[in-house]
Amino acid sequence: MTHGSSYGVLHDVYTGEPAAKCLLSFYKRNNLTDTCTVDVKPCDPNEWRRVDGTCNNLKNPGKGTFFGPVKRILDAKYHNGNEPRKALSGNDLPSERVTRVNLLGTAVSSHKLFNHNVPGLAAYMFTDIGSFHDSENMLLTTTHCCEKEHMNDKKCTPIIFPDDDPVFRYSHIRCMNSTRPLTYQDFGCTRDAVPAVIKRATTFFDESQIYNTYGKGDKVVRSFIDGKLSVEEEDGKLFPPNGPTALCLNNHGPDQTRCFENYFNTLLPTTLYIIWFVRYHNYVCDKLKEVNPCWDDERLFYTARDITIAYANQMYFSEWFEALQGRKNLIQAGIIPKENGFRDLYDENQDPEITLEHTYVNRFFHLLQEEKAKMYDKEGNYLYDYPLFNTTYKMGFIAKNMESFTKSTLSPCHAFDGTIAFDTANRGLPYVQEASDITAGDLNKGRTFGLPAFADYVNYFTGNDVTSWKDLEPYITKENIEKLQDLYEDCRDVDLMAGLWTSKTMKGGNIPEIMAYILNDAWYRTVRSDRHWYERKDRPHAFTLRQLTEIRKKATLASLMCTVGDGVNEIPKKAFLKICKKNPLVPCSKIPKIDYRAWADGSCKAKKNRKYVKKTNKQ
Numbered sequence: 001m002t003h004g005s006s007y008g009v010l011h012d013v014y015t016g017e018p019a020a021k022c023l024l025s026f027y028k029r030n031n032l033t034d035t036c037t038v039d040v041k042p043c044d045p046n047e048w049r050r051v052d053g054t055c056n057n058l059k060n061p062g063k064g065t066f067f068g069p070v071k072r073i074l075d076a077k078y079h080n081g082n083e084p085r086k087a088l089s090g091n092d093l094p095s096e097r098v099t100r101v102n103l104l105g106t107a108v109s110s111h112k113l114f115n116h117n118v119p120g121l122a123a124y125m126f127t128d129i130g131s132f133h134d135s136e137n138m139l140l141t142t143t144h145c146c147e148k149e150h151m152n153d154k155k156c157t158p159i160i161f162p163d164d165d166p167v168f169r170y171s172h173i174r175c176m177n178s179t180r181p182l183t184y185q186d187f188g189c190t191r192d193a194v195p196a197v198i199k200r201a202t203t204f205f206d207e208s209q210i211y212n213t214y215g216k217g218d219k220v221v222r223s224f225i226d227g228k229l230s231v232e233e234e235d236g237k238l239f240p241p242n243g244p245t246a247l248c249l250n251n252h253g254p255d256q257t258r259c260f261e262n263y264f265n266t267l268l269p270t271t272l273y274i275i276w277f278v279r280y281h282n283y284v285c286d287k288l289k290e291v292n293p294c295w296d297d298e299r300l301f302y303t304a305r306d307i308t309i310a311y312a313n314q315m316y317f318s319e320w321f322e323a324l325q326g327r328k329n330l331i332q333a334g335i336i337p338k339e340n341g342f343r344d345l346y347d348e349n350q351d352p353e354i355t356l357e358h359t360y361v362n363r364f365f366h367l368l369q370e371e372k373a374k375m376y377d378k379e380g381n382y383l384y385d386y387p388l389f390n391t392t393y394k395m396g397f398i399a400k401n402m403e404s405f406t407k408s409t410l411s412p413c414h415a416f417d418g419t420i421a422f423d424t425a426n427r428g429l430p431y432v433q434e435a436s437d438i439t440a441g442d443l444n445k446g447r448t449f450g451l452p453a454f455a456d457y458v459n460y461f462t463g464n465d466v467t468s469w470k471d472l473e474p475y476i477t478k479e480n481i482e483k484l485q486d487l488y489e490d491c492r493d494v495d496l497m498a499g500l501w502t503s504k505t506m507k508g509g510n511i512p513e514i515m516a517y518i519l520n521d522a523w524y525r526t527v528r529s530d531r532h533w534y535e536r537k538d539r540p541h542a543f544t545l546r547q548l549t550e551i552r553k554k555a556t557l558a559s560l561m562c563t564v565g566d567g568v569n570e571i572p573k574k575a576f577l578k579i580c581k582k583n584p585l586v587p588c589s590k591i592p593k594i595d596y597r598a599w600a601d602g603s604c605k606a607k608k609n610r611k612y613v614k615k616t617n618k619q
């Protein structure tokens, strides 16, 4: 089995290297071949991006794949093998729930700039590169971690609430279910000593959450007609199809039937973006077909997919990043180009990779999660507030109220001000978990991932040593340092997430500085290791300059929502920011849309003429 043969080469999914004979027979004996290997079919350097991530790097075609591992920016810090680290003194770190309660109170609070789309797009985009499936494990498989006889199970990391808990003291609840992260070691795919957290998504920002959500390939989502993805109509609206294996734990009653077979069925924002991008892919197919009527299904599908991926990345890394970090900072960090032309940072010696820390710090957006969605009637009149957390795993209800939920994304999200929504803190997963403090879970996960302390990341990114509490002052306010001192014995003990929660916002931006470093680090890794990155001139099926310029200038959230959002007739131009005098609602007619005439390639005309020539020759 070598490259160039008609068969693929089985690669070890964990190392990304071709699997040696003895390893293959080990996997075969233990029935692990399907789980721990990936079949890399011979690469063609000129082919389109593959949905399973193989053949992106031609030197290492098995790296970056759907079930390939994540990197750690910093080496893991565990205690006694794989147990959560201790304080430097050897004592336990402070309890997760107590730490959360002391650092983040609960309050109603509106962000002064951002609307729901900021945490919303974050939730959608992180699933493109890292999805560790912890909730799934906790809700469906390892459900018993709060039962006395199971609390110390290896798989369990329950979070204990103290007797004087401000909320649960009035109830019998003293424990929150939580599970240890799933690792390649659990699956039998490696014997490495350091736990390696699983990733079920391709490493690249390639919209794998649309085209290959469960690693089943694109065949299950394609209609094979005019390049389009399969959709179903419900009440005159288009949705990804239902299916027999789809699970929506909170769909109730005969009218809540929508549940996607081949996409995630989890949160409200993820659901909206899935629907919007599936519809957008099909919209692009229509537009391409208009200008190139002879293109077949295959060409339409791959071109529309390439454009949809570029659209999402342009929106995320330019518009969304800008809201978070400010334009000046982004240009300085090299994320946004100064000029509009092509850009090529690809390095074939850079292994395809994304970091564990990148997915992890995305949990910071739990702070910005609002707990109410504003509901409207068909005429757009405000009716009432719906408890937003009730929409989780309830795609049937979301589908019935698309106009309201779409519009609700434009209202302010929760502020980053030392508080969180009550539901984030206490009823994170209504109807499926008795009690859930999502943020305490975030602290817990950082520890069970073996992440080093906040101070270690400060040192890594800035070169500054943190040896005294004073050394944290450039990042954290004095008032918050005092709160941390009440909880942690040493400044070098503070958890990464606790450091982010208490951070100041960066100069010129709206998120913690250390968070920006971690997001930007992921951007560099992705762009350097993705041969198909959309800004490259020298890649298979590259955009022309005119096409790239259309994307750079017009791939905005406002344009997306105006094109495929339900009942969207007006929108603020900066659709991640709340509506205000400077960012008023404007009619959709004022929002530029990509001009797909830029993709007209004359091939169909030529074909027609050729036919004509043939005919005339015959005559």
Ligand code: HEM
Pocket (backbone or CB within 6 Å): 119, 120, 122, 123, 124, 126, 130, 131, 132, 133, 134, 135, 138, 178, 179, 267, 268, 269, 359, 360, 361, 362, 363, 365, 366, 369, 388, 389, 392, 428, 429, 438, 441, 442, 445
């Ligand atoms: C109603 C809104 C939300 C709910 C109920 C929710 C709930 C949860 C839960 C229960 C977990 C798993 C906790 C664990 O086992 O450790 C989780 C993980 C996570 N959440 Fe959220 N979340 C919400 C919104 C968001 C948003 C807006 C973001 C934005 C980025 C986000 C990012 C994440 C990330 C990155 C993880 C880790 C995923 C993983 O490790 O696979 N969440 N969330």
Ligand SMILES: [Ca+2]
Pocket (backbone or CB within 6 Å): 128, 129, 201, 202, 203, 204, 205, 206, 207, 208, 209
């Ligand atoms: Ca991906």
